[in-house]
Amino acid sequence: MRDGPDISRIANLVGDPARANMLTALMDGGALTASELALEAGVTAQTASSHLGKLMEGGLLSLAAQGRHRYYSLAGPQVAAMLESIIGVAAAVGPQRTRPGPRDAVMREARICYDHLAGEHAVAMLDGFLARGVLIADGDEIRLGKSGPPHFAAVGIDTEAFRKQRRPICRACLDWSVRRSHLAGALGAAILDKIIAEKWARREAESRAIVFSPKGKMAFEKAFLA
Amino acid sequence: MRDGPDISRIANLVGDPARANMLTALMDGGALTASELALEAGVTAQTASSHLGKLMEGGLLSLAAQGRHRYYSLAGPQVAAMLESIIGVAAAVGPQRTRPGPRDAVMREARICYDHLAGEHAVAMLDGFLARGVLIADGDEIRLGKSGPPHFAAVGIDTEAFRKQRRPICRACLDWSVRRSHLAGALGAAILDKIIAEKWARREAESRAIVFSPKGKMAFEKAFLA
DNA sequence: CTCATACTTCGACGCTAATCGAACCGTCCG
DNA sequence: CGGACGGTTCGATTAGCGTCGAAGTATGAG
Structure with a gap:
């Protein structure tokens, strides 16, 4: 037909x-x-x-x-572009049903995306890395800049060890709430691990939301946004 | 999750x-x-x-x-953009299953789209109309040019009568095979009616394909492409 | 008012497809 | 080897959805 x-x-x-x-x-x-x-x-x-x-x-x-x-x-x-556009429509049309409550505000701010940090903090962090040359955007890919390894070593993250893994160190991941990229990959996962290990933030029960403590947020910003 | x-x-x-x-x-x-x-x-x-x-x-x-x-x-x-992108994926991925046989070649050339002509001939026809000023593209819309009404009257299509209908006279319809627009609307339907009435072409049984006779094709080109 | 048209709602039928339990092939490790 | 783990296949159950017939509502024509 x-x-x-x-x-x-x-x-x-x-x-x-x-x-x-x-x-x-x-x-x-x-x-x-x-x-x-x-x-x-x-x-x-x-x-x-x-x-x-x-x-x-x-x-x-x-x-x-x-x-x-x-x-x-x-x-x-x-295929990725198609999914993007569907997400766009769903986001434009969806709000009618899932009213944004306080939980959603927390989700927008910080949450777990598979194994790394997502949300406004994550986007700001990647922006900072790129602005300072710690990371370098190379087309679609993201690489470590010259100042990258020592920068992360200073907070206890050994980027050299990542090279042995099959997994890419850096990867851009589109953030649905901010509509811009945040950091995924082995480095993104390591940063999330550190946030949890240092108890700067805790996971909400039964949710993917992440809540920073006041002190934790300062430590996080000092480590990754300064 | x-x-x-x-x-x-x-x-x-x-x-x-x-x-x-x-x-x-x-x-x-x-x-x-x-x-x-x-x-x-x-x-x-x-x-x-x-x-x-x-x-x-x-x-x-x-x-x-x-x-x-x-x-x-x-x-x-x-929403339209989303559909576009889905069509793109389906077209890129689909050919694997529906191998293009002779029937498909006919379909690409000329077929019925709801009530008007589609396919390569239809796209060429609209191109011709626009090039000669018979029709005028006005942003997304298509209007009759100054030479339009007499031009169609010469082949027995009364564009004045269309104005009484609620239906738009001209409308652009995206052609999936050529990826460009062809003519829909009341005028497009009238042209298809004429093609069938004059027996320039016939419908394939159980299909939307249209097959022009050699003489019919010449008459069609003389009437709408000259 | 009556009839026709355009469209929606209701109810019932049939079929597809999602799901999981259990069993079946591989690969890695000791 | 044999055991553990990652993945797939098979079979059966179930729920959901698309479909249409028939009835119901609203608009327009005579």
Whole structure:
């Protein structure tokens, strides 16, 4: 009845909550294992496997098998752009139903995004890193600047050790609330670890929100924003 | 488990074939009645009404009630852009499954889009109209040029009669195969009517493809491309 | 008023698809 | 080797949704 490519087939793939969660978790361009994606989506491994199969068949994901791990990632920037635009519509249209309460304000300020910090503080932090040359934006990628390693070593984060991992050290991750990038990757994860370890902030129960203590916030700003 | 707006809710709305057809039919920015959309989607009026209700609740459509007609249109350019990007992914990913056979080549060349001509011939025709000033592009809209009415009157199409209808005379409709606009609206429908009435071309059975006869093609080009 | 048209609501049917338990293939490690 | 772990496949259950027939509401025409 209609011409053109099968748009509903693609949209239907994104239309399932579990699959949508998986896709958004991959939006930073990274690769995650099937188990990680199952956890992210909040479903069991079998269910996740079924979903991943459908996403593969639909051409939205690409797969890199390494040993007994299978790393899934988005099939390309076009897919990421599509998800972006859907998020845009959902954000423009969604507020009608989820009224922004105090919890949401906290979420906007600081929260956990997979394993790193997100929200206004995270965006400000990345801005600061880039402004001071601690990190350098290289197109889509982010690299350590010359002053990077000593800067992080001063607060007890060994960037040299990251190089041994397969995981990229720095990665930009789009922040839905601020609409700009924050820092993901191994370094982003290490910074979050430090925030938790130093007890500068604590996780809200049953939520992804992060609440800084007054003293913790000052220490955090001194360490990463100065 | 995940932050941000409810992306799966939006995608799910587009994920149904009937709804996807309705949305793509509205992608030219025009407004269509509930009955027209039902026809476009290939479902009954009741089913269409149910779908339209969901699309409204989801914030993807806006509604203008006029008498006993209810004109639905996309809620905004953001929605259109989202659909664009989904179409882009579907087109990039789809070809793997529907290999382009001879039937598809015919479809690309000429086919019916609701009630008007689409495909390469249709795009070339609109290009010609605009180049010669028969039609004038006015931003997103298309109007009749000064030479328009006599030009169409010469082939037996009375553009004056169109003015009595509520339906817009000219409308641009995005062509999925050529990725540029072709002519829709009352004038587009009248041209297709003439093509069929003069037996310049015939409809393929069970398909939306249109096949021109050699003589018919010459007559068509003489009438609309000269 | 009566009839026709445009559209929505109600109710019931059928089918798809999401989900999980359990069993089945691999790979890594001791 | 054998055991642990990561992933997928199979099967069965269940819930949700799309679909249409029929009835209901509103608008317009004669």
